[in-house]
Amino acid sequence: MNLSIVKEFFAGFVRTRAITRHFRRQALLEGLTGTGISREMPPSLAQDLVAAARKAVPELLAQLDSHTDGLTESQAEAIRERVGPNEVEHEKPLPWWHHLWHCYKNPFNLLLTLLAGISYVTEDMKAAVVIAAMVALSTLIRFWQEGKSNRAADKLKEMVSNTATVIRRDISEEAAPLFRRYYGVEIHTRPAWRREIPLSELVPGDLVLLSAGDMIPADLRILTAKDLFVSQSAMTGESLPVEKFAQLRDESQANPLELDNILFMGTNVVSGVATAVVVSTGGKTYFGALAQRVTGGDRVTTAFQAGVNKVSWLLIRFMFVMAPLVLFINGLTKGDWLEAFLFALSIAVGLTPEMLPMIVTSTLAKGAVVLSRKKVIVKRLDAIQNFGAMDVLCTDKTGTLTQDKIFLERHTDVFGEPSDDVLELAYLNSYYQTGLKNLLDVAVLEHAEVHRNLQVATAFRKVDEIPFDFTRRRMSVVVAEQEQHHLLICKGAVEEILSVCSHVRQGETEAPLGDALLAEIRDVTAALNREGLRVVAVACRELPPTQDTYGVADEKELTLVGYVAFLDPPKETSAPAIQALNDHGVAVKILTGDNELVTTKICREVGLDMSGVVLGTQIETMSDATLAETVERNNVFAKLTPAHKDRIVRQLKANGHVVGFMGDGINDAAALRSADIGISVDTAVDIAKEAADIILLEKSLMVLEEGVQEGRRTFANMLKYIKMTASSNFGNVFSVLVASAFLPFLPMLPMQLLVQNLLYDISQIAIPFDNVDDDMLRSPQRWQAGELGRFMLFFGPISSIFDITTFAVMWYVFKADTVAAQSLFQSGWFVVGLLTQTLIVHMIRTPRIPFLQSRASWPLMSATILIMAVGLFIPMGPLADYFKFQPLPAGYFPFLLAILLGYMVLTQAMKGFYTRRYGWQ
Numbered sequence: 001m002n003l004s005i006v007k008e009f010f011a012g013f014v015r016t017r018a019i020t021r022h023f024r025r026q027a028l029l030e031g032l033t034g035t036g037i038s039r040e041m042p043p044s045l046a047q048d049l050v051a052a053a054r055k056a057v058p059e060l061l062a063q064l065d066s067h068t069d070g071l072t073e074s075q076a077e078a079i080r081e082r083v084g085p086n087e088v089e090h091e092k093p094l095p096w097w098h099h100l101w102h103c104y105k106n107p108f109n110l111l112l113t114l115l116a117g118i119s120y121v122t123e124d125m126k127a128a129v130v131i132a133a134m135v136a137l138s139t140l141i142r143f144w145q146e147g148k149s150n151r152a153a154d155k156l157k158e159m160v161s162n163t164a165t166v167i168r169r170d171i172s173e174e175a176a177p178l179f180r181r182y183y184g185v186e187i188h189t190r191p192a193w194r195r196e197i198p199l200s201e202l203v204p205g206d207l208v209l210l211s212a213g214d215m216i217p218a219d220l221r222i223l224t225a226k227d228l229f230v231s232q233s234a235m236t237g238e239s240l241p242v243e244k245f246a247q248l249r250d251e252s253q254a255n256p257l258e259l260d261n262i263l264f265m266g267t268n269v270v271s272g273v274a275t276a277v278v279v280s281t282g283g284k285t286y287f288g289a290l291a292q293r294v295t296g297g298d299r300v301t302t303a304f305q306a307g308v309n310k311v312s313w314l315l316i317r318f319m320f321v322m323a324p325l326v327l328f329i330n331g332l333t334k335g336d337w338l339e340a341f342l343f344a345l346s347i348a349v350g351l352t353p354e355m356l357p358m359i360v361t362s363t364l365a366k367g368a369v370v371l372s373r374k375k376v377i378v379k380r381l382d383a384i385q386n387f388g389a390m391d392v393l394c395t396d397k398t399g400t401l402t403q404d405k406i407f408l409e410r411h412t413d414v415f416g417e418p419s420d421d422v423l424e425l426a427y428l429n430s431y432y433q434t435g436l437k438n439l440l441d442v443a444v445l446e447h448a449e450v451h452r453n454l455q456v457a458t459a460f461r462k463v464d465e466i467p468f469d470f471t472r473r474r475m476s477v478v479v480a481e482q483e484q485h486h487l488l489i490c491k492g493a494v495e496e497i498l499s500v501c502s503h504v505r506q507g508e509t510e511a512p513l514g515d516a517l518l519a520e521i522r523d524v525t526a527a528l529n530r531e532g533l534r535v536v537a538v539a540c541r542e543l544p545p546t547q548d549t550y551g552v553a554d555e556k557e558l559t560l561v562g563y564v565a566f567l568d569p570p571k572e573t574s575a576p577a578i579q580a581l582n583d584h585g586v587a588v589k590i591l592t593g594d595n596e597l598v599t600t601k602i603c604r605e606v607g608l609d610m611s612g613v614v615l616g617t618q619i620e621t622m623s624d625a626t627l628a629e630t631v632e633r634n635n636v637f638a639k640l641t642p643a644h645k646d647r648i649v650r651q652l653k654a655n656g657h658v659v660g661f662m663g664d665g666i667n668d669a670a671a672l673r674s675a676d677i678g679i680s681v682d683t684a685v686d687i688a689k690e691a692a693d694i695i696l697l698e699k700s701l702m703v704l705e706e707g708v709q710e711g712r713r714t715f716a717n718m719l720k721y722i723k724m725t726a727s728s729n730f731g732n733v734f735s736v737l738v739a740s741a742f743l744p745f746l747p748m749l750p751m752q753l754l755v756q757n758l759l760y761d762i763s764q765i766a767i768p769f770d771n772v773d774d775d776m777l778r779s780p781q782r783w784q785a786g787e788l789g790r791f792m793l794f795f796g797p798i799s800s801i802f803d804i805t806t807f808a809v810m811w812y813v814f815k816a817d818t819v820a821a822q823s824l825f826q827s828g829w830f831v832v833g834l835l836t837q838t839l840i841v842h843m844i845r846t847p848r849i850p851f852l853q854s855r856a857s858w859p860l861m862s863a864t865i866l867i868m869a870v871g872l873f874i875p876m877g878p879l880a881d882y883f884k885f886q887p888l889p890a891g892y893f894p895f896l897l898a899i900l901l902g903y904m905v906l907t908q909a910m911k912g913f914y915t916r917r918y919g920w921q
Contacts, residue, residue, distance in 0.1 A: 383694055
């Protein structure tokens, strides 16, 4: 073929692709009519699903413009342009104006807005402007921080994506006839091929391959199925999986959820394999229609949000008590009720922690970004607080304590002698199974020499398979050997294989499986387990070639041939990670489906101090009360089923623990949902990633330990703001009450108090970026709103002592004891009040000695120094008259220094007493 023909070939190819896209779009308009669904989920949706279930496969594929070998790339692209991505719109980002409104509408901002309105009505314009500035500052900073956080979260979510396995035809299949007709060029087509695509790219007509652990990515009609069991609890609430088939057994069935051959988006495959065609995607699925009905509704309040709300309302109740008290005392003593009212409004503003929503959002967002750098992806920001509060971590053994890199160490006969026959049978089983291939299968298939020696491609043909499930804990394949007979090969857990065996292979003969042989078999496998080897038994049975379909009932009267033993060495990082978690107050408990001998050996090698080993069979017979004691005393649980893991996690939570569960398999999904914080890895099965709150990009306890520390660091910074605000506000109000009762004038004008509060708020913006002492990272941290009142009572009056000292100095030393000299008095207290409030940021942020034993981060240090400078500049500079201040005399500053030093010393002494008696969190 010369160059001109090549150019013509590619030009024709491009034209053909464009033509094909056009006709595919037209076909969609004609073939997919009637599949739409409104936001109200009309009955037509159920009718469409029932119609799809009843249609013959060729008719359904024709309606969807699909093919028995799947769609081509150009078909899929054209359909996607028509129907949109396969996404449910419940996570659609808010418009900016709606987001801004959400940032504004918290109780504090609404309250401040009311106070600003009252100030405006009473013609106190300066107060109205300052309050409005505080609201704007809080709202805009939160809007900016949340926007930044959402953009970062979107980038992080892109790192963790689920995929679907589809069958696609090569594009040349649809182009070949046109090339042959118009250009006389023959294109060699290739058969259908598998491809992993993101779930969002799935379209109606796609053929999807499903196996155990897969999420159902759309509404599907089953074409072929083998022992397919699906969990539909997300749809129906049924706890038990239901079996699905390729045929509709009851043609009269009208309830879509009971159709035998329809799978629904949001459910998941428990066991078995299937091929299915996509009927509908995105918002046109049953799940999508249900989700759209609740779009925009309020989410369930989490424990973290409840804690924040509890603290918020505690402070609001405190304000509603103190502000009226200030009003009546000043009104009665001064006689000017309007001025007293405005002053009480200023007190109410000062008691409002308007920066709390911004501080919480900023701190969580910063924590998520920092964790992402440590290979920890946070799917839900509130989970960070649970990360820090976690005191029990339940984790699997494989891949967490061990390298998750399985090596086939031995292949032996029943009595422990090397056997190539066992390896060959295990290879055939792993090679022909189409379900979820685990690491054991991969290790067996690495022995490519078996493939050549057996001449697998020519000597064997697959007849059927019986997929793995977690009840049987075994799987079988049936192959035809030289078309002479059928051979059922079963491999799985030793006890489960023995339960279906009647004979044992001894050399070239077979012997009945009696008690003596059974005892010897258990001794051999136990010896392998004690060496840290994971033992998988292999059995087989010859059958006449009289049937093409096999099921669980055929797994009987098997002959035990031997074992394949695998080694999964422990990770070098496991021992230091477990020690680090223990040092930080997190107890590690191992929950595994493996046997107790292998688990015990691995736990010893990684330095886990075992307090007892409990088996799943023992848990079966335990009452909840007994289990509650058992989970506290023991830290290794072996031979567990998924239900056992879930029950252990629930019981630990009932005992008052904050429980994290780390898992990556199908059998971990229930426990991941039940835990306070579900932790999975990027390589996990879809259902595990969907159930998790946090995704690790590296399956390591060391990474997890770093995440725990960051969660605690995040929580500690949020708690700092609450403590600072509560203690400072309480002290200020107490000082105001004392001053109001004795002074002939207001201790500070409303506008002055508002400016002081605004400056103090600005100084706290950098708290999310502050350093946290190592001591505060050593133990789990939780919301304890009840202790906030006690903290206020201990630390609030300290500032009042020095406020009253300031009052005495200004009254007696500087003679600011008349209404005419009130501006001097107010200037002196303004400076002391602002500087002590700013110093409290450094005093309360750590139980240690600030500046010496614990230093704030440079952003917080810079912010506080700047605000202190501004606080001194206002009464001493050209703005003094505007704010009704007057410059302070030089003799004031030695008193100021003494007051600040005394305040710091007394606060530090109180911290020592408080920490010794109640601890510091």
